[in-house]
Amino acid sequence: MKTGTVSPIGRHELKVSQVLNESGELVGELPGIADDRLADMFRLMCLGRRLDQKAIALQRRGKLGTYPPLSGQEAASVGSAFAMNLDIDYFVPQYREQLAMFHWGLPLSTYLLNRMGHPAGADLPANGRLWPQQVALAAHLPHAVGQAWGLQLQGKPGVVLTQFGDGASNEGDFHEALNIAGVHNVPVVFVCQNNGWAISIPWEKQSAATSVAQRAAGYGFPGVTVDGNDVFAVYAAVAQARARAERGEGPTLIEARCTRMGAHSTADDPTRYVPADYVAEAERRDPIKRFRIWLASRGLWDDDREQLCIQWCDEQIEEAVRAFDATPRPDPETIFDHVVAHPDLRLRRQRDEFRKMQEKL
Amino acid sequence: MSTMTVVESIRRTLDEEMARDERVIVLGEDVGQSGGVFRATDGLQAKYGKSRVFDMPVSEAGIIGTSIGLAASGLIPVVEMQFLGFTQQAFHQVGNQLARMRYRTRGSLTMPVTIRAPYGGGVRTPELHSDAFEALFAHSPGLRLIAPATAADARGMLAAAIRDPDPVFMLEPLRGYRLVRDEVPDGDHVVPFGKARIARAGRDVTLIAWSAMVQVALEAAKLAAEEGTDVEVIDLRSLVPLDTDTIRDAVKQTGRVVIVQESPLSGGFASEVAASVANDAFLYLKAPVCRVSGYDTPYPVPHLEDHYIPDAQRVLRGIRSTLNF
Numbered sequence: 220m221k222t223g224t225v226s227p228i229g230r231h232e233l234k235v236s237q238v239l240n241e242s243g244e245l246v247g248e249l250p251g252i253a254d255d256r257l258a259d260m261f262r263l264m265c266l267g268r269r270l271d272q273k274a275i276a277l278q279r280r281g282k283l284g285t286y287p288p289l290s291g292q293e294a295a296s297v298g299s300a301f302a303m304n305l306d307i308d309y310f311v312p313q314y315r316e317q318l319a320m321f322h323w324g325l326p327l328s329t330y331l332l333n334r335m336g337h338p339a340g341a342d343l344p345a346n347g348r349l350w351p352q353q354v355a356l357a358a359h360l361p362h363a364v365g366q367a368w369g370l371q372l373q374g375k376p377g378v379v380l381t382q383f384g385d386g387a388s389n390e391g392d393f394h395e396a397l398n399i400a401g402v403h404n405v406p407v408v409f410v411c412q413n414n415g416w417a418i419s420i421p422w423e424k425q426s427a428a429t430s431v432a433q434r435a436a437g438y439g440f441p442g443v444t445v446d447g448n449d450v451f452a453v454y455a456a457v458a459q460a461r462a463r464a465e466r467g468e469g470p471t472l473i474e475a476r477c478t479r480m481g482a483h484s485t486a487d488d489p490t491r492y493v494p495a496d497y498v499a500e501a502e503r504r505d506p507i508k509r510f511r512i513w514l515a516s517r518g519l520w521d522d523d524r525e526q527l528c529i530q531w532c533d534e535q536i537e538e539a540v541r542a543f544d545a546t547p548r549p550d551p552e553t554i555f556d557h558v559v560a561h562p563d564l565r566l567r568r569q570r571d572e573f574r575k576m577q578e579k580l
Numbered sequence: 581m582s583t584m585t586v587v588e589s590i591r592r593t594l595d596e597e598m599a600r601d602e603r604v605i606v607l608g609e610d611v612g613q614s615g616g617v618f619r620a621t622d623g624l625q626a627k628y629g630k631s632r633v634f635d636m637p638v639s640e641a642g643i644i645g646t647s648i649g650l651a652a653s654g655l656i657p658v659v660e661m662q663f664l665g666f667t668q669q670a671f672h673q674v675g676n677q678l679a680r681m682r683y684r685t686r687g688s689l690t691m692p693v694t695i696r697a698p699y700g701g702g703v704r705t706p707e708l709h710s711d712a713f714e715a716l717f718a719h720s721p722g723l724r725l726i727a728p729a730t731a732a733d734a735r736g737m738l739a740a741a742i743r744d745p746d747p748v749f750m751l752e753p754l755r756g757y758r759l760v761r762d763e764v765p766d767g768d769h770v771v772p773f774g775k776a777r778i779a780r781a782g783r784d785v786t787l788i789a790w791s792a793m794v795q796v797a798l799e800a801a802k803l804a805a806e807e808g809t810d811v812e813v814i815d816l817r818s819l820v821p822l823d824t825d826t827i828r829d830a831v832k833q834t835g836r837v838v839i840v841q842e843s844p845l846s847g848g849f850a851s852e853v854a855a856s857v858a859n860d861a862f863l864y865l866k867a868p869v870c871r872v873s874g875y876d877t878p879y880p881v882p883h884l885e886d887h888y889i890p891d892a893q894r895v896l897r898g899i900r901s902t903l904n905f
Contacts, residue, residue: 375653
C-alpha cells in the first residue's frame with residue numbers, strides 16, 4: 220500500500236542489513252577493523268562533510284564549477300573504499316565518489332582543479348589503479364568489468380570496485396555491464412549508493428523494482444542491501460564481496476541505502492521536490508553522528524580528538540585551496556594535447572594556426 | 581604475394597597479429613566457435629583458445645565498454661561489431677568513452693582498441709544492417725576511422741590499427757568481403773593511416789571514394805573512358821586522418837571532382853571532402869564539386885536498395901555534369 224510519502228527505504232519493506240543503528244548502538248557483528256583505521260575512516264568522512272560546505276561556498280563565489288555534494292553518503296563511500304586493498308585493487312568512480320578517490324591517492328587540490336575545469340584536474344595517481352570520475356551515468360560500469368576481467372585473464376592480482384547511484388542503475392550500461400560480469404565471472408564489486416533521488420525523481424518513479432540489489436538475481440550473482448548510512452554494514456558487505464571476487468567466485472552487487480542531505484548538485488534546488496519529513500529523516504540517520512557516538516562509547520573519541528579532527532580537515536581543505544589558487548591558468552594550446560599519440564597533419568595544422576592566433580592577441 | 585578476398589585477408593591478419601603479440605584478444609558476437617557471421621574470425625578460437633577469443637552476449641555498448649577496461653588492464657582488444665548499424669547502440673561508448681579516454685586522462689589511460697564493422701548495403705540484408713553512418717564516427721575526436729577497399733589494404737590497415745596505441749574503427753566493405761579479390765603482399769605489411777591511394781590515374785576528372793564505392797568508381801571510370809573521358813580514382817582508405825594533400829594535388833590537376841558515398845547526402849563524409857576541396861583548391865576548380873550519394877531517406881528495404889546505392893551509371897552522370905558545367 221502506498222502511503223504517499225517518500226521513504227528512503229522505498230515502496231516495500233525490505234531486509235536491510237545493519238551493524239550500527241541510528242543511535243550508534245551495535246546491532247550486528249562488528250567487522251574486524253584496527254582502531255587507528257577506524258579513526259582514519261571517521262576523519263575522511265568528516266573531511267567530506269566539511270569539503271561540501273567549502274566547495275559549495277567556492278561555487279557560489281564563482282571559483283568552482285558545478286559541485287556534487289556527498290553529505291549523507293560518507294559512510295557508503297568510505298566504508299566501501301576501506302574494505303578494499305589499496306595495494307592491488309582498482310577503483311572506477313562516478314562523479315560523487317570524491318572521498319573514495321582521495322583514499323586511492325587523489326590529492327584534494329587536484330580534485331578541486333578538476334571541479335574548476337582546469338586540465339591539471341585530470342591528473343591521476345601514477346599507479347594506474349584509480350580511474351577518472353565518470354560523468355555519463357553508468358558508462359563506467361562496463362569499464363570496471365573490463366578492467367576486472369582483464370586482470371583475471373592475465374593472472375594479475377586485484378579486485379575492481381565501482382560506485383554509482385540509483386539513477387545510473389536504470390541505464391542500459393548498468394544492465395549490460397552486470398550481464399557481462401556475470402557471464403565471465405569477473406572480480407568486480409558493484410556498489411550502488413542509492414540515495415533515493417535521481418536529481419528530483421524519487422526511486423519509486425525510477426523503477427518498479429523494490430530494490431537495486433534484487434536485480435543481481437537476473438544476472439546470476441548475489442545482490443545485498445545494506446544500510447548505507449552505517450559504515451560498518453557497508454564495510455562488511457564490501458569486504459565479503461571482495462573476498463568472494465578474490466576467490467574467483469565472481470561479482471557482487473551491493474546496494475547501500477543512503478540519505479541525501481543536500482542537493483544533487485550546486486545547480487539543483489531540492490526544496491522544490493524533497494518533502495520536509497525526508498530532511499528530518501536524513502538527519503536522524505546521519506552516518507557521521509552515529510559513528511561518532513559509537514567511537515566515543517568505545518573510548519576512541521572525545522572532545523580533544525574531535526577538535527584535532529576538525530583542525531585536520533580544515534588544514535587539508537585550506538592547503539588544497541591554496542594549491543588550487545596557486546595553479547596558473549592553463550596554456551591555451553594544451554587543448555590540443557593528448558588527443559591521439561601521433562597527431563595527424565590536419566590536427567597539427569589546426570594547432571599551428573591556433574598558436575599564431577594566440578601570439579597575435 | 582597471394583591472391584585473396586577481403587574477408588580472407590582480414591582473417592589472416594587477425595591470425596598473424598594474435599601470433600605476433602599475445603596481448604591481442606578478439607571479442608564480439610558469434611566470433612568464437614561460429615567464426616563470425618562473415619567468418620572473419622574462423623578458426624581463431626580453435627587456434628588461440630577460449631582465453632583469447634570470446635563470444636560476447638548481444639550487448640553492443642557492453643562489448644565496447646568492456647574493451648575499454650580490458651585495454652586498461654594491459655590487453656589489446658580487437659572487437660567485431662556484427663554490423664555497423666548496430667554500433668549505434670554502442671555509440672556513446674565509442675564516441676564519448678573510448679575516443680576521448682586519452683584526452684580525459686591527459687594520456688595516463690590509453691586505448692589500443694580496434695573495432696571492426698562491416699558496413700554498407702547491396703547484399704539484401706534486413707533493415708538496419710546496411711546503414712553507412714561513417715560521418716558519425718568521423719565526428720568523434722580521438723578516434724581513427726579507416727575504410728579499406730581492397731584485400732591488400734584490409735591487411736595492411738588492420739595490422740596498423742592493432743599496433744596503434746589509440747582506438748581505431750575499421751569499416752569493412754560488407755559486399756566486398758568475398759567479391760573483392762586482389763594481390764596481398766606477404767611478410768609484414770602495414771599501411772599507415774592518412775595516406776590516400778591513387779586507384780587509377782587520369783587527367784580529366786577526379787573521382788573520390790572509399791570502401792565499397794571504390795569499385796563503383798572504377799567501373800564508372802571505365803564507362804567514362806569509353807566516352808573519351810580520362811578519370812582519376814582516389815581511394816581515400818583513411819577518413820580520419822584525411823589525406824587532404826593528395827586530394828588537393830589531384831584537384832589542381834583535373835579541376836573537376838566527383839565524390840561518391842553510400843550514406844545519406846546531408847551531413848555525410850562527402851561533405852567534409854567537398855569542404856576540403858573548396859578550402860585547399862578553390863581557384864583550380866572548373867566546376868562545382870559533385871557528390872553522388874545515397875539519399876536523405878532511411879536505408880530502403882532490399883527491393884529498393886539498388887536504386888539507393890550509387891552505381892556506375894549514377895557516378896557517370898556526375899562525371900558528365902562536372903564536364904558539362
